[in-house]
Amino acid sequence: MTDKERAGKIYRILRKHYPEAKCSLVNIDPTQFLFSNILSPQTTDVTVNRVVMEIWKKYGDAESLMNAKLTDLEKIVKPAGMYRMKSKRIKASARILMEEFGGVLPGELENLRKFPGIARKTSLVILTEVFNKIEGIIIDTHNIRIAQRLGLTTNKGADAIEKDLMKLLPRTAWKMWSHTMVFHGRALCTARKPRCADCPVRKLCEYGKQEELRVEPAGE
Ligand code: SF4
Numbered sequence: 714m715t716d717k718e719r720a721g722k723i724y725r726i727l728r729k730h731y732p733e734a735k736c737s738l739v740n741i742d743p744t745q746f747l748f749s750n751i752l753s754p755q756t757t758d759v760t761v762n763r764v765v766m767e768i769w770k771k772y773g774d775a776e777s778l779m780n781a782k783l784t785d786l787e788k789i790v791k792p793a794g795m796y797r798m799k800s801k802r803i804k805a806s807a808r809i810l811m812e813e814f815g816g817v818l819p820g821e822l823e824n825l826r827k828f829p830g831i832a833r834k835t836s837l838v839i840l841t842e843v844f845n846k847i848e849g850i851i852i853d854t855h856n857i858r859i860a861q862r863l864g865l866t867t868n869k870g871a872d873a874i875e876k877d878l879m880k881l882l883p884r885t886a887w888k889m890w891s892h893t894m895v896f897h898g899r900a901l902c903t904a905r906k907p908r909c910a911d912c913p914v915r916k917l918c919e920y921g922k923q924e925e926l927r928v929e930p931a932g933e
Pocket of ligand 1: 908909919
């Protein structure tokens with residue numbers, strides 16, 4: 714079996730296993746979603762969703778946020794961690810949005826990267842979820858770890874891993890591959906100890922096959 718065939722099989726099996734897989738950041742308004750992505754490092758999606766709703770309740774739009782008093786904003790952002798940096802980024806992004814884009818979130822990768830705190834991964838999240846444009850594979854820590862364990866990449870960096878996966882998977886699978894891996898990484902293929910014995914793709918996984926060999930048969 715080629716790696717392409719193996720990746721396709723893994724994708725189909727895990728998609729069936731996690732039919733509920735999707736982006737867990739609330740996406741009601743494009744601008745709000747931009748701020749959610751600025752808030753998201755080093756915290757949970759549940760906290761991001763709560764904090765961004767509070768920001769929205771107080772300010773309501775990018776123009777008000779651009780003029781917000783930094784210390785007031787910091788109080789709301791605090792539960793999401795790194796609140797000084799995130800508050801500054803939100804204010805600066807609100808200004809860029811208003812002054813460069815007339816208050817309308819741009820739908821191009823190069824423009825999204827003008828916002829502080831929005832790198833390639835988060836730009837792809839916004840393009841995918843807000844604009845339904847699939848221009849790459851979103852690679853987070855779950856995606857890195859699982860692609861390496863599956864033996865679909867020997868690379869360590871996110872950009873190189875993304876390129877490897879883009880060669881193995883059809884574009885139609887790029888979006889749901891990322892979401893599915895996040896669910897798989899939380900449920901079975903966890904960072905601390907993967908539960909290979911319960912994994913539906915064990916026989917297609919390099920690490921899983923090695924793990925099988927390490928487990929001694931009962932009675933020996
Ligand atoms: S077999 Fe183990 S390492 Fe491989 S994907 Fe499943 S849980 Fe992860």
